[in-house]
Amino acid sequence: MATNKFQAIIEAALMVADYPLTVSVIQNLFKEEEQPSSTEIKAILSAIRDRHIDSGIELQEVASGYRLQAKAEFSPWLSRLWEERAPRYSRAFLETLAIIAYRQPITRAEIEQIRGVTVSSNIMKTLLEREWVKIIGYRELPGKPAILGTTKTFLDHFSLKSLSELPTLADFKNFETQDSQIQVQLALENSQSEPNDSEAIPQERNALLDEDDEGMLVPA
Template identity: 55%
Template structure:
């Protein structure tokens, strides 16, 4: 095999990426070749381009994320591929997703600053879960009384949501404000729709075990569905408020009728 030939090298890289089950940087790929046989860096880049084109029309693609390159199932196949895992996926609350979104867009940010935006306290289990998933990390401490920790996202967050860098996050202006109305505070732990959960958990590797390459969640679709869910919650609340107003009017009318009857007697 002539490794200086990009087409032949592309085949070798395909095997390496399939076997790794996780993203691999260009530097790491180069290290896997003996120095005497190692092609130039330009040949590696050409080979990766050839490999990407060879995936066209197939169920998987070559994707570059923050940690490097990986072969993964295309997102449109997520509903079927997700059925391979029979275990019940972990449920993500609306409060957790809002917290993650605020960290992603306003990092570095403290827990207190998140609470100021959301208008409610941040449950300590939320930050604990995000830290355990290695989606966020502590990057320093704010120079104010109490020196609160500042959170930022990790490469693991970018990898999970299929992003190469934070520049690929959808524009915040395209999403509704995440500041909830006070009345929604009781719904902070509402479950996320099942369709969103299926995609959000598709790429998750339980207990850090290696798994077959699978498609990552689109952060744009995750936030869009979160946005739709919030709109639905607000619509439901408005319906309840209208119903309460109607009940109040009926109660007032009943009181007036009673007063009228008493005056007649």
């Protein structure tokens, strides 16, 4: 099969899929005798990315694979296609999410210690229901408090391939925006000076974290 035919099929698959596609999933679109290699698929994906540089859509690699998506700069116009507006999250919600993302693995009590206030049960319920956060283990303390971490769904939602792509506070020090991704980053400012209790338990962190889970912070 010609390369341009492969590219057309792969681009069509990316367009209609409602979830990110991995290289192996893309390979399985084709019969075994005509399957392109992973190297060929990555070259085709690169060509698709280049083809859309000046268009309204882009090829984005996220934690779960590759997807075609509208460029963020066009969201003010595209949002008019839907009557229901995207949810606006409270500062408390964003602070909680930011602390989990940047300080994981972490317990609810540790989040409350950093924020200085109780974390609402509704906030925790929403984070778990959206599958942005999951329970990754339990602390060996009285009551065995749950240890929380982010997921691949969280990374996919914010168009991130891994946690290493999270922006730093310095990136937004003098920048104000209503974008939810940046709100999450700015919300963390209040927690930076607080100690991270999980740093004192490196063995427990290593035991609880799955190094293959890109949605989790892998210890150095």
